[in-house]
Amino acid sequence: MVDRLSVRRRLRLPPYLLLLFPAVTFMLLMYAYPFVSSFTRSFVGSEGNLTLQNYAKTWDLYLKDVVFTFSVTVFSTSVTAVLAVLLAMYLRFRQSVISRMLVGLYKLPIFIPFVVVAQMMNTFLAPHGLLNLALAQIGLVNIDKPLELFNFWGLSFGFVWKMVPFSVLIIHGGFQMIDNSYIEAARSAGASRAKVITRILIPMSKSSIMVALVLVYSQIVGTFTLPYMLIGGKIPTTITVDIAHRVNYFRDFGVANTLGVFSYLLVLATAIYYLRSSVKRVAEAEPSRR
Amino acid sequence: MPNLTLDHVVKSYGKLRAVDDLSLEVRDGELLTLLGPSGCGKTTTLRAVSGFVALNGGRIFIGQRNITDIPPERRGIGLVFQNYALWPHMTVFQNLAFGLQLKKLPKQTIKKKIEKSLAMVKLAGFEDRYPRQLSGGQQQRVALARALVLEPDILLLDEPLSNLDALLREQMRFEIAQIHKQAGITSIYVTHDQTEAMVISDRIAVMNQGKIVQIGRPAEIYSAPASKFVAGFMGTTTFIHGKVSGTARERIVVQTDSGLSIQGKGEQLAAGDEVDVAIRPENIRFLTTPADIRKQGKENTFEARVTRASYVGELVDYQLDLKGSLLRAKGETANPLSEGTTIHIYVEPEQLSILKA
Amino acid sequence: MNLKRIIVVAGELILLLLVFLVIFGPMMSLFIWSVAIRWYWPSTLPQEVGFDYWRQALGLQKSLAIGAVSIVPAFFLSLSIAIVVVCIAMLIAIPAGYALAKYRIPFAALIMFLFLMPNAFPQQPIFVNLLRIFTRVGLAGTLPGVILVHILVGMVFGVWITSATFRAIPPHLEEAARSVGAGKTRAFFRITMPLAAPGLLASAVFVFITSLDEFTGTFFIGLPWINTLPMTLYSSSGYNMQFASVIAIILLIPSILFMALIQRVLRAEYVGGMG
Numbered sequence: 001m002v003d004r005l006s007v008r009r010r011l012r013l014p015p016y017l018l019l020l021f022p023a024v025t026f027m028l029l030m031y032a033y034p035f036v037s038s039f040t041r042s043f044v045g046s047e048g049n050l051t052l053q054n055y056a057k058t059w060d061l062y063l064k065d066v067v068f069t070f071s072v073t074v075f076s077t078s079v080t081a082v083l084a085v086l087l088a089m090y091l092r093f094r095q096s097v098i099s100r101m102l103v104g105l106y107k108l109p110i111f112i113p114f115v116v117v118a119q120m121m122n123t124f125l126a127p128h129g130l131l132n133l134a135l136a137q138i139g140l141v142n143i144d145k146p147l148e149l150f151n152f153w154g155l156s157f158g159f160v161w162k163m164v165p166f167s168v169l170i171i172h173g174g175f176q177m178i179d180n181s182y183i184e185a186a187r188s189a190g191a192s193r194a195k196v197i198t199r200i201l202i203p204m205s206k207s208s209i210m211v212a213l214v215l216v217y218s219q220i221v222g223t224f225t226l227p228y229m230l231i232g233g234k235i236p237t238t239i240t241v242d243i244a245h246r247v248n249y250f251r252d253f254g255v256a257n258t259l260g261v262f263s264y265l266l267v268l269a270t271a272i273y274y275l276r277s278s279v280k281r282v283a284e285a286e287p288s289r290r
Numbered sequence: 291m292p293n294l295t296l297d298h299v300v301k302s303y304g305k306l307r308a309v310d311d312l313s314l315e316v317r318d319g320e321l322l323t324l325l326g327p328s329g330c331g332k333t334t335t336l337r338a339v340s341g342f343v344a345l346n347g348g349r350i351f352i353g354q355r356n357i358t359d360i361p362p363e364r365r366g367i368g369l370v371f372q373n374y375a376l377w378p379h380m381t382v383f384q385n386l387a388f389g390l391q392l393k394k395l396p397k398q399t400i401k402k403k404i405e406k407s408l409a410m411v412k413l414a415g416f417e418d419r420y421p422r423q424l425s426g427g428q429q430q431r432v433a434l435a436r437a438l439v440l441e442p443d444i445l446l447l448d449e450p451l452s453n454l455d456a457l458l459r460e461q462m463r464f465e466i467a468q469i470h471k472q473a474g475i476t477s478i479y480v481t482h483d484q485t486e487a488m489v490i491s492d493r494i495a496v497m498n499q500g501k502i503v504q505i506g507r508p509a510e511i512y513s514a515p516a517s518k519f520v521a522g523f524m525g526t527t528t529f530i531h532g533k534v535s536g537t538a539r540e541r542i543v544v545q546t547d548s549g550l551s552i553q554g555k556g557e558q559l560a561a562g563d564e565v566d567v568a569i570r571p572e573n574i575r576f577l578t579t580p581a582d583i584r585k586q587g588k589e590n591t592f593e594a595r596v597t598r599a600s601y602v603g604e605l606v607d608y609q610l611d612l613k614g615s616l617l618r619a620k621g622e623t624a625n626p627l628s629e630g631t632t633i634h635i636y637v638e639p640e641q642l643s644i645l646k647a
Numbered sequence: 648m649n650l651k652r653i654i655v656v657a658g659e660l661i662l663l664l665l666v667f668l669v670i671f672g673p674m675m676s677l678f679i680w681s682v683a684i685r686w687y688w689p690s691t692l693p694q695e696v697g698f699d700y701w702r703q704a705l706g707l708q709k710s711l712a713i714g715a716v717s718i719v720p721a722f723f724l725s726l727s728i729a730i731v732v733v734c735i736a737m738l739i740a741i742p743a744g745y746a747l748a749k750y751r752i753p754f755a756a757l758i759m760f761l762f763l764m765p766n767a768f769p770q771q772p773i774f775v776n777l778l779r780i781f782t783r784v785g786l787a788g789t790l791p792g793v794i795l796v797h798i799l800v801g802m803v804f805g806v807w808i809t810s811a812t813f814r815a816i817p818p819h820l821e822e823a824a825r826s827v828g829a830g831k832t833r834a835f836f837r838i839t840m841p842l843a844a845p846g847l848l849a850s851a852v853f854v855f856i857t858s859l860d861e862f863t864g865t866f867f868i869g870l871p872w873i874n875t876l877p878m879t880l881y882s883s884s885g886y887n888m889q890f891a892s893v894i895a896i897i898l899l900i901p902s903i904l905f906m907a908l909i910q911r912v913l914r915a916e917y918v919g920g921m922g
Contacts, residue, residue, distance in 0.1 A: 024761065031799060037776040116899050133688075190393065
């Protein structure tokens with residue numbers, strides 16, 4: 001009896017360790033370990049030795065695709081940013097029947113999985129797809145020369161389509177958190193609506209806008225489904241498609257991981273920003289003391 | 291300094307008339323307070339003047355200028371908010387400079403005006419601080435400075451002290467009154483705190499359900515309330531219900547339901563009218579010696595029983611039972627009365643308001 | 648005044664129309680293709696419509712049309728995987744979310760870091776390396792392998808949503824229960840859990856739908872044996888537009904339904920996986 005008590009007193013393990021153990025172990029095994037692998041494996045050559053040959057090969061074969069990925073991402077993110085901010089501003093300032101309808105309507109693409117979006121875009125953007133059909137009917141497109149969209153433009157359209165609603169959700173949320181009194185104070189000081197937006201609203205919601213952009217940017221870099229089903233093996237294509245090819249046709253984990261490292265480099269800046277600001281934000285919202 | 295005129299202003303939300311045909315003139319340089327309970331329409335009226343609420347009827351003038359249809363940013367009105375609304379991403383200097391920069395004033399002028407404004411609110415040297423580095427009271431003073439630095443025609447203050455703790459609120463009341471005197475801007479102040487209203491206002495407009503029920507100087511509102519509502523809103527008041535039994539020498543004599551005969555002052559009352567007698571704690575005098583009782587005579591002298599005595603620091607708060615009506619009274623801390631004691635009280639008729647029930 | 652009003656409203660209507668076209672254009676395209684039997688360019692609408700592909704997909708009809716097979720097995724496979732995934736993921740995520748919300752953990756930042764990484768970095772390299780590892784241990788192309796991957800993908804959201812849910816419950820509610828004599832466990836199950844239930848349910852639905860829709864991980868780990876619904880969608884999209892569209896719609900409906908339902912419980916940040 002006495003022994004058991006003293007054992008319990010010595011083993012005063014905090015309860016949260018037990019609660020966290022399964023989740024953290026799982027993440028370490030299933031995420032952290034493969035993540036580290038993606039770096040280490042990129043330096044392992046075909047003979048199992050440590051080498052830089054993967055990087056050389058990637059540079060030769062896939063540099064164009066890295067550039068392509070980067071440009072699609074930057075382009076789509078920029079367009080998304082502009083559209084999302086404009087739409088969020090409209091929703092913040094305008095209270096009408098139409099704006100309320102839009103508030104419900106715009107969220108739809110958020111809930112549609114990328115596979116379905118890919119298929120939608122396949123049918124919509126095809127040379128004989130609905131978009132070309134509609135444009136031909138209006139006369140904007142020549143029936144014999146429909147728009148070829150399974151490329152940079154179609155891919156960007158797909159990304160913007162999926163990402164704008166998600167961004168509006170976050171940015172509009174940020175706008176709404178700004179109490180009206182800040183806006184009214186500016187207007188009573190003589191600011192026009194435009195000045196209120198640029199000098200007050202956007203600076204005060206900078207964090208929401210940045211988070212939305214960062215998430216959009218890294219999601220686009222990492223998306224496999226859409227480029228795979230839309231562009232596939234055509235040249236140029238995205239890093240994600242190249243990785244799939246390397247794995248499925250060549251079982252070449254060396255180059256595949258090197259490509260992975262390239263994609264990590266593309267998101268390095270945004271990832272650091274995101275991780276730093278998120279951890280800071282969650283740390284500031286103190287958990288209830290126990 | 292121009293005056294501010296509201297002419298038959300109406301604002302409805304669906305069937306509810308938040309501001310109900312309200313007309314008001316705020317005189318040049320005066321500070322007028324809109325005082326009333328939540329939902330009386332005081333804030334809506336203020337926001338109509340600032341331009342953030344569109345009217346359903348009526349007009350608003352600054353001096354001769356009709357501003358009814360002019361958007362807020364062109365009305366030239368200074369606003370002070372309950373939550374200060376200091377832009378957190380700007381320093382104190384930048385907060386104050388914002389409006390001045392929009393007017394395209396030269397840098398030197400802006401700097402000078404800001405210095406003057408900050409000095410007026412006793413925050414000289416705070417230019418480079420951020421709002422989060424300031425206390426509540428300091429933030430409120432910056433908000434005031436920001437409104438004043440633009441030298442507006444009209445200043446509107448929407449319950450600016452409600453977010454401060456009691457001690458700070460009391461201090462800030464005097465400061466605001468002083469700053470207003472210095473600046474001399476025609477102002478409207480909104481609050482639900484009647485003590486605050488009395489301290490700082492030149493005139494008070496008591497509002498209820500979208501209408502002004504009484505308007506006048508603080509002393510008038512307090513000592514000569516026009517209705518039971520106003521009397522009950524200002525200070526602690528006990529009402530005793532009764533009927534007018536007669537009028538004698540400008541005095542109204544009331545026979546209360548409990549059988550007392552009370553004399554007080556009132557207007558436009560005739561025998562037989564149902565009335566409420568409004569008694570304030572500070573008007574109840576204790577007659578402690580038999581000599582006092584005899585000297586006073588029968589008029590307005592009553593016998594009451596002490597039902598509660600609470601020591602509140604600088605005085606004793608009593609609850610007295612006067613034939614069924616519970617009165618609040620104040621007494622000195624020396625020789626306090628204990629519960630259960632019967633004492634004689636006297637109320638000066640001049641200080642009792644008889645109001646139509 | 649009136650002219651300005653007219654211009655504004657006209658502008659709004661144009662905006663509404665544009666948004667409507669952009670959002671529903673691709674969706675209409677999908678719907679039309681799902682019922683198109685014959686559709687040759689450049690006719691505006693299919694020459695022949697019918698529900699043949701639907702009937703075949705649902706197993707109501709067998710035909711020789713290429714790739715038009717019953718997707719019912721794939722559907723049930725996806726469903727069962729999702730159910731298993733939700734159970735395991737929630738079992739792991741709820742305690743973790745509770746711990747993160749209610750305890751002051753010294754290394755909390757590190758843990759948050761770990762759970763935020765999947766949002767910050769592309770996930771495909773993870774799947775690639777998991778494939779390599781799974782191949783070695785014989786999990787590649789197996790059901791347990793796919794389930795593990797789905798748990799990985801869903802658990803990140805699960806932990807964030809549950810921790811936010813628990814954090815939103817004021818601690819004094821549990822303390823009040825303790826003050827009237829309830830022990831820690833009883834207070835948790837009688838007070839905290841019921842209050843957290845909507846958020847936890849939302850989290851479960853989120854994990855469920857994420858598993859149902861999961862493609863990339865399944866593509867790398869599950870090929871060629873595990874054919875979930877998204878996999879059949881992918882494989883048929885190469886050669887049969889109509890059939891693929893049918894599958895896409897079938898995948899679409901539960902996603903929209905469930906997400907719309909829980910939208911009210913989830914705040915903007917969690918839908919985005921921001922945490």
